[in-house]
Amino acid sequence: MSEAVATSPTPSGPSTDQKLAYEPHRKWYRRPEILGPVAIVIAVYAVLLGVEVQPGRYRSAFTADGDLALDWDYFFHLIPQMLTGAYVLARATVLGFTGAIVLGLLMALGRRSQFKPLSWVSAFVIEFVRSTPLLVQLFFLQALFRTTDVVNLSGVQILVLGLALHYGTYTSEGYRAGINSVPDGQWEASTALNLDPITKWTRIIIPQAVPNVLPALGNNLIASFKDAPMGGPVLAVPCMLFFANTIRAEDFRSVEPMLLIGAGFLLISIPAAWGLRRLEERIEYER
Amino acid sequence: MTDVSPKGAAGVRMRSVDKAFGPNVVLRELNLEVEPGERVVIIGPSGSGKTTILRVIMTLERIDGGTIRVGGQHLYHEPVGDQLKAASEKHIRKVRSNIGMVFQHFNLFPHMSALENIMLAPVKVHNKSRDEARETGMELLAKVGLSEHANHTPGQLSGGQKQRVAIARALAAEPAVMLFDEVTSALDPELVGEVLSVLRDIAEEGSTTMMLVTHEMAFAREVADRLVMFDNGRIVEEGRPSDVLDTPQKPRTREFLGAVGDQ
Amino acid sequence: MGDWVLTWGQYQVLWEGLTVTLRLLGLAFLLGVVLSLVFGIARLSPRTWMRGLALVYVEFARGISSIILLFIMVFAIPILFDFDAFGRFSFAVVALAINMGGYGAEIVRGSINAIPKGQTEASIALNLSPTQRLRHVVLPQAMRIILPPMGNLTIEILKGTALVALVAIGDLMQATRNLIQAQLAEGVSGVTILFVNVLVIYFIVAQIINGLFRFGEARLNARFRQRTGRAAVSTEAYSEVSA
Numbered sequence: 001m002s003e004a005v006a007t008s009p010t011p012s013g014p015s016t017d018q019k020l021a022y023e024p025h026r027k028w029y030r031r032p033e034i035l036g037p038v039a040i041v042i043a044v045y046a047v048l049l050g051v052e053v054q055p056g057r058y059r060s061a062f063t064a065d066g067d068l069a070l071d072w073d074y075f076f077h078l079i080p081q082m083l084t085g086a087y088v089l090a091r092a093t094v095l096g097f098t099g100a101i102v103l104g105l106l107m108a109l110g111r112r113s114q115f116k117p118l119s120w121v122s123a124f125v126i127e128f129v130r131s132t133p134l135l136v137q138l139f140f141l142q143a144l145f146r147t148t149d150v151v152n153l154s155g156v157q158i159l160v161l162g163l164a165l166h167y168g169t170y171t172s173e174g175y176r177a178g179i180n181s182v183p184d185g186q187w188e189a190s191t192a193l194n195l196d197p198i199t200k201w202t203r204i205i206i207p208q209a210v211p212n213v214l215p216a217l218g219n220n221l222i223a224s225f226k227d228a229p230m231g232g233p234v235l236a237v238p239c240m241l242f243f244a245n246t247i248r249a250e251d252f253r254s255v256e257p258m259l260l261i262g263a264g265f266l267l268i269s270i271p272a273a274w275g276l277r278r279l280e281e282r283i284e285y286e287r
Numbered sequence: 288m289t290d291v292s293p294k295g296a297a298g299v300r301m302r303s304v305d306k307a308f309g310p311n312v313v314l315r316e317l318n319l320e321v322e323p324g325e326r327v328v329i330i331g332p333s334g335s336g337k338t339t340i341l342r343v344i345m346t347l348e349r350i351d352g353g354t355i356r357v358g359g360q361h362l363y364h365e366p367v368g369d370q371l372k373a374a375s376e377k378h379i380r381k382v383r384s385n386i387g388m389v390f391q392h393f394n395l396f397p398h399m400s401a402l403e404n405i406m407l408a409p410v411k412v413h414n415k416s417r418d419e420a421r422e423t424g425m426e427l428l429a430k431v432g433l434s435e436h437a438n439h440t441p442g443q444l445s446g447g448q449k450q451r452v453a454i455a456r457a458l459a460a461e462p463a464v465m466l467f468d469e470v471t472s473a474l475d476p477e478l479v480g481e482v483l484s485v486l487r488d489i490a491e492e493g494s495t496t497m498m499l500v501t502h503e504m505a506f507a508r509e510v511a512d513r514l515v516m517f518d519n520g521r522i523v524e525e526g527r528p529s530d531v532l533d534t535p536q537k538p539r540t541r542e543f544l545g546a547v548g549d550q
Numbered sequence: 551m552g553d554w555v556l557t558w559g560q561y562q563v564l565w566e567g568l569t570v571t572l573r574l575l576g577l578a579f580l581l582g583v584v585l586s587l588v589f590g591i592a593r594l595s596p597r598t599w600m601r602g603l604a605l606v607y608v609e610f611a612r613g614i615s616s617i618i619l620l621f622i623m624v625f626a627i628p629i630l631f632d633f634d635a636f637g638r639f640s641f642a643v644v645a646l647a648i649n650m651g652g653y654g655a656e657i658v659r660g661s662i663n664a665i666p667k668g669q670t671e672a673s674i675a676l677n678l679s680p681t682q683r684l685r686h687v688v689l690p691q692a693m694r695i696i697l698p699p700m701g702n703l704t705i706e707i708l709k710g711t712a713l714v715a716l717v718a719i720g721d722l723m724q725a726t727r728n729l730i731q732a733q734l735a736e737g738v739s740g741v742t743i744l745f746v747n748v749l750v751i752y753f754i755v756a757q758i759i760n761g762l763f764r765f766g767e768a769r770l771n772a773r774f775r776q777r778t779g780r781a782a783v784s785t786e787a788y789s790e791v792s793a
Contacts, residue, residue, distance in 0.1 A: 131705050131756035132749045133712035136723060140745035147742055226615035233716045241618065248625060258626035261618055270613040347671050384677045394672035398690045398773055407686060408676035440774060453672075460676065 033282045075256040085240035093225045099164025104171025126169045138162045155235035167224045174216035178209035211283040218276040290359035292323035294494040297358030297463035304353035315520035326497040328507040331517035341466040387462030391469040393449040395441040401452045402437040427455035447478030467499040567725025581647035586654025593659045611652020620645040624717045661695035701763030
């Protein structure tokens with residue numbers, strides 16, 4: 001019976017006498033359109049963490065003439081130092097976001113917990129951190145660590161911690177939404193097939209949730225990169241904005257550094273957002 | 288304006304109208320003339336393009352070639368001297384005000400009550416006062432037998448009631464041509480009768496030209512002045528309903544009527 | 551840690567700052583909603599140049615960091631265009647509104663796209679003008695879809711208002727910093743408590759915004775259901791007329 005049944009649905013197949021081979025559906029981690037961007041992100045992580053750049057003194061040797069309007073020579077002169085600032089930012093972002101991915105998972109698990117008090121506490125913490133400004137949270141962390149002599153954190157470390165906490169709540173919401181996006185029927189079918197919880201989660205729920213969670217994580221990564229410059233004015237992290245502020249204080253010039261960091265930001269975040277949207281579309285298409 | 292009847296109904300004249308969606312040709316040089324006050328029923332297999340005829344008259348789809356006149360006025364063209372040029376939106380809107388349409392899926396506005404649905408166009412397009420519009424709105428609701436549902440939103444109405452409100456809404460603008468696009472196809476069988484009886488009433492009044500796309504053959508026989516069998520972008524056969532339905536001349540018509548099985 | 555509550559005088563200072571924050575939020579919200587509607591609708595325009603312009607705006611507003619946009623608006627724009635008539639506060643409002651408008655425009659566009667095509671077709675059949683279609687048919691229905699994400703966006707803008715303290719505008723955050731300056735001589739542990747209090751204030755304001763949007767949603771959803779009161783009375787009047 002196998003020959004007749006197996007060949008009949010594909011009469012136009014390459015060879016009619018070939019038996020229908022068992023082809024498992026591609027796992028999410030085998031899909032190039034998912035794996036590619038993930039690999040790129042990991043590579044960027046590795047480079048950012050591996051390469052050590054010492055931020056030099058943010059003091060420009062070049063001085064523009066007295067006129068405060070835009071001076072292009074001065075503008076281009078600032079670029080190398082701005083790149084160092086961007087590097088510091090990117091590094092703090094990826095470190096902080098790694099923390100956010102882990103913290104978010106813990107918060108999401110806490111929220112899903114059967115033990116009600118833990119679930120309520122997690123829900124409250126998520127809501128509280130999500131609806132208060134990161135800026136105030138950074139100030140709070142800074143003040144907190146000043147009061148205790150046990151742990152002594154540098155500005156960058158506080159920024160990383162703040163980003164991890166703040167965006168942990170966002171990623172936890174992302175996980176939750178991803179899990180909720182798996183249709184009820186899938187949960188019911190898992191129960192109907194009497195799958196044990198581990199099989200249910202690893203083979204049914206997580207594979208279907210991942211394509212929905214990844215774009216949310218990407219969006220949060222970009223968002224945390226956009227918030228990271230706060231570290232400059234608040235914690236004196238030697239990043240782009242800190243540098244721009246220093247120039248403003250020392251050279252009384254603000255047009256060039258401000259426009260430069262604005263342009264630099266758009267150059268990074270717009271392509272990232274576009275790439276992410278493409279990823280989202282391709283994942284959706286596949287489903 | 289010989290194309291308008293004394294009662295105000297307008298004729299529709301389509302001359303070699305072309306319409307294609309990409310490579311898919313839906314209307315091929317279609318010529319179709321509808322006299323003022325005439326009731327024309329269009330039948331044909333699904334996907335034959337019969338709905339598209341109504342949609343191009345309503346300007347929901349724009350034609351690729353040919354001309355359409357409604358009540359003697361060009362719909363898609365404006366005469367400049369003795370030449371025709373593509374019509375402006377303003378011109379299209381003016382001519383379109385003679386046309387009303389009822390849809391398969393009702394398309395009532397869910398955020399408005401039945402009465403508000405009917406009042407919207409008279410107040411906003413035809414500049415009637417709210418009181419006047421409300422009065423005619425209530426009259427129309429009484430005509431379709433839904434006076435007590437005036438303040439219900441579409442979500443609270445059955446399919447048949449929704450379609451009757453939709454008919455009243457289209458009538459409120461007093462159109463000279465009414466287009467009915469499979470108005471009973473989305474209804475449960477037991478609700479079809481109430482909608483058809485409303486259509487019968489409108490047909491009897493005779494103050495509007497009616498073009499209907501339907502699968503209700505018995506109804507077509509009863510109401511239509513002329514039956515048009517349409518397939519593959521062309522008119523296959525047309526004539527008095529009894530002639531077409533009882534003694535079809537073309538094999539394609541016979542095949543279709545056999546498949547519908549209603550005859 | 552001792553006492554978690556601040557003194558009455560300190561709360562008064564924070565209240566002063568909060569009023570500035572709320573004023574900033576209100577103005578940025580109003581301007582932001584206008585920008586959201588204008589550019590969200592422009593994104594769906596049949597005219598290519600309009601769509602392109604709206605796309606450029608949306609990409610800019612969403613791509614740039616809100617803190618950097620604020621610094622550009624306050625420090626670079628007045629010098630660059632030699633235009634400082636309105637003062638820092640107005641520039642801060644515009645910066646926040648631009649940011650909100652970028653995200654809001656996408657919300658508006660998505661919601662309009664979610665309205666079934668049949669609604670537009672029915673309003674063409676009734677011969678409504680494009681503006682009337684939008685105003686009477688599409689937007690009222692899109693509003694239900696717009697409101698929930700708009701509430702979240704408003705809370706994001708509330709969080710964004712804290713940034714203005716960095717450009718020396720006297721909002722809640724700046725008031726907090728002033729308090730710190732004032733009590734510099736005291737023990738530093740007071741500063742932590744101060745920030746906890748400020749976080750709680752922001753949290754409460756966010757919850758109020760949340761509640762307002764929930765209320766608005768409930769009101770809108772009620773419109774799609776049973777009519778009550780006023781409308782019911784008018785039916786009786788008409789059944790008399792028709793009787």
